[in-house]
Amino acid sequence: MYTNPVAQSKETISKMLENAFVKCGFELPDGDIEVSPTKDATHGDFASNVAMKASKKLGKNPREIASALCENLDIEDSYVSKVEIAGPGFINFFLSDKYYSDVVKAAVTEGADYGKNDTGAGKKVMVEFVSANPTGPMHMGNARGGIVGDTLSTVLSYSGYDVTREFYVNDAGNQVDILGKCLSVRYIQHFKGEDAAEFPEDGYHGNDVKVIAADYAAEHGDSLLEADAEVMAKELVTYALNRNIAKMQSDLKKYKIVYDNWFYESTLHVSGFVADTVEFLRQKGALYEKEGALWFKATDFGCDKDEVLVKANGFYTYYAVDIAYHRNKFETRGFDMVIDVLGADHHGHTLRFPAVLDALGIDKSKLRFVLIQLVRLMQGGEVVRMSKRTGKVISLADLLDEIPVDAARFFFDYKVADSAMDFDLDLAVKQNSENPVYYVQYAHARICSIIKNLEAEGVVAKDISDVDLSLLSANEERELIKLIASFPDEILTAAEMLEPTRISRYCTSVGAAFHKFYGACYVRNENEALMQARLALCLAAKQVIRNSLDIINIDAPEKM
Numbered sequence: 229m230y231t232n233p234v235a236q237s238k239e240t241i242s243k244m245l246e247n248a249f250v251k252c253g254f255e256l257p258d259g260d261i262e263v264s265p266t267k268d269a270t271h272g273d274f275a276s277n278v279a280m281k282a283s284k285k286l287g288k289n290p291r292e293i294a295s296a297l298c299e300n301l302d303i304e305d306s307y308v309s310k311v312e313i314a315g316p317g318f319i320n321f322f323l324s325d326k327y328y329s330d331v332v333k334a335a336v337t338e339g340a341d342y343g344k345n346d347t348g349a350g351k352k353v354m355v356e357f358v359s360a361n362p363t364g365p366m367h368m369g370n371a372r373g374g375i376v377g378d379t380l381s382t383v384l385s386y387s388g389y390d391v392t393r394e395f396y397v398n399d400a401g402n403q404v405d406i407l408g409k410c411l412s413v414r415y416i417q418h419f420k421g422e423d424a425a426e427f428p429e430d431g432y433h434g435n436d437v438k439v440i441a442a443d444y445a446a447e448h449g450d451s452l453l454e455a456d457a458e459v460m461a462k463e464l465v466t467y468a469l470n471r472n473i474a475k476m477q478s479d480l481k482k483y484k485i486v487y488d489n490w491f492y493e494s495t496l497h498v499s500g501f502v503a504d505t506v507e508f509l510r511q512k513g514a515l516y517e518k519e520g521a522l523w524f525k526a527t528d529f530g531c532d533k534d535e536v537l538v539k540a541n542g543f544y545t546y547y548a549v550d551i552a553y554h555r556n557k558f559e560t561r562g563f564d565m566v567i568d569v570l571g572a573d574h575h576g577h578t579l580r581f582p583a584v585l586d587a588l589g590i591d592k593s594k595l596r597f598v599l600i601q602l603v604r605l606m607q608g609g610e611v612v613r614m615s616k617r618t619g620k621v622i623s624l625a626d627l628l629d630e631i632p633v634d635a636a637r638f639f640f641d642y643k644v645a646d647s648a649m650d651f652d653l654d655l656a657v658k659q660n661s662e663n664p665v666y667y668v669q670y671a672h673a674r675i676c677s678i679i680k681n682l683e684a685e686g687v688v689a690k691d692i693s694d695v696d697l698s699l700l701s702a703n704e705e706r707e708l709i710k711l712i713a714s715f716p717d718e719i720l721t722a723a724e725m726l727e728p729t730r731i732s733r734y735c736t737s738v739g740a741a742f743h744k745f746y747g748a749c750y751v752r753n754e755n756e757a758l759m760q761a762r763l764a765l766c767l768a769a770k771q772v773i774r775n776s777l778d779i780i781n782i783d784a785p786e787k788m
Contacts, residue, residue: 230343230346231338235717240307242263245297254293261278262276262278272311276319279291279317291316291317328698328700331709332697332700340775347723350389352562352564353384353392354392354561355377355393357377357380359398362397363406363432364432365475366623368602371627373571374480375640378393379779379780389723392563399494407437408461408462409431411461412464414427414438416453418438482628483637497549501552505548505552506522509588510522512589514528514587515537524584547580551584554584559590568596605651606652631656641729642664642729664732672784673788682752689767695764696761700762704744704747709768714734715738738769
């Protein structure tokens with residue numbers, strides 16, 4: 229069983245209070261008994277407002293209730309050393325030296341497993357993220373979504389889920405048809421000049437389309453000039469998609485993102501699964517015809533308007549294909565939960581898809597969403613819109629040419645996904661404490677240096693069971709231990725709330741607490757017992773920093 233000091237303490241204290249209610253003959257308040265960590269150490273380690281919550285029901289003053297509960301609390305043989313009543317009726321709980329000692333022991337002995345939990349119980353979860361259109365390079369929104377999706381996947385793995393990372397490749401449909409037309413025009417223009425063919429108004433005007441057409445011409449010559457338009461477009465699209473997808477995979481690998489599966493939209497069409505899904509909905513009575521098109525009765529399932537699935541020309545809409553894709557996730561591949569990481573402009577998706585899952589007979593609570601807000605790149609206090617190298621909108625590849633991968637990953641994981649963010653390029657390359665990723669990595673390297681220097685003097689960490697950890701009583705030591713204790717709960721909460729950005733903020737707090745502890749408490753000490761206790765605390769802090777950085781897939785250097 230994995231250790232979660234915070235969750236286990238809250239559960240224990242809650243049970244103590246429940247038993248005290250029974251001893252007092254008081255009726256229990258409605259709902260759970262809330263126990264929360266305190267922000268101020270003078271108010272203890274945990275507090276409960278249960279006396280105030282029960283006041284109205286019991287018809288008594290909250291402090292009177294709190295006093296009676298405290299008199300009947302059984303704290304013997306527990307981590308609670310004392311209780312106090314504060315303010316209008318809060319009950320504050322102070323934890324014993326043994327609690328703090330056991331936290332350090334757990335972090336050291338569980339090592340790489342410290343922080344994990346088995347909440348997921350092996351349930352199959354798919355996290356689909358990035359899924360950028362393969363008609364062009366990945367942009368900043370994809371860069372941010374990539375880190376959020378990748379880190380979330382690891383957080384869920386730490387919480388006992390069987391996680392699959394998936395990239396959905398839009399290699400079919402209207403955008404691919406447009407790409408084929410654009411490539412064909414650029415290919416013809418390459419040989420015959422700009423006036424030889426008119427470029428589509430709604431086409432992809434980026435230089436990358438020209439480059440792909442020119443490269444194909446360099447490799448294959450003018451062999452397609454006499455070909456049928458459909459054959460030309462298909463050949464050029466195949467060439468472009470293979471090239472673009474390979475580039476995406478290469479860029480993402482450099483970004484430390486490796487997918488378990490690349491799922492191609494075209495397989496849904498070839499297998500007939502899109503047609504089968506539309507027919508399935510028709511048989512369920514969820515579709516109707518209007519003006520030659522086939523519509524989904526979305527308003528019957530809570531949406532404000534109905535949606536077209538098959539156009540009058542017989543073509544499937546993007547929505548229809550995406551419905552088939554989600555049905556494939558649940559029914560064909562049997563995922564217990566599916567998480568879509570999407571740009572904020574896909575907010576409508578979060579309304580339409582629960583409706584269609586209802587229509588398909590799939591539990592809509594199994595589909596969850598994480599929305600990613602926009603990113604602004606800043607340099608010199610100004611917004612950066614164009615790549616210095618290409619003169620185009622900055623892509624993921626451009627970003628990784630400018631800053632270290634670890635900085636990119638940490639910065640994108642630092643701010644809550646559904647809030648817009650400014651990415652400071654100047655800050656990301658700084659090698660000082662202003663840069664949060666450097667600050668955290670330096671804390672890890674500093675601990676490694678402390679351990680190495682002590683070993684050089686013949687001081688080796690004792691077995692944790694032989695160390696008197698009760699000596700760790702300074703405020704700086706206790707604050708650091710509290711943060712170490714909260715690590716498993718941070719992971720649990722991050723998984724429940726689908727908020728992986730908690731992890732980078734958490735390890736920044738640990739880094740700050742360690743630097744503060746190191747400045748106030750000398751590890752190298754003439755008191756052998758105290759030196760061993762502080763060395764153990766260093767090992768525990770090192771472990772949670774290492775585990776945190778592992779979750780974000782960032783290096784934990786041993787020297788800097």
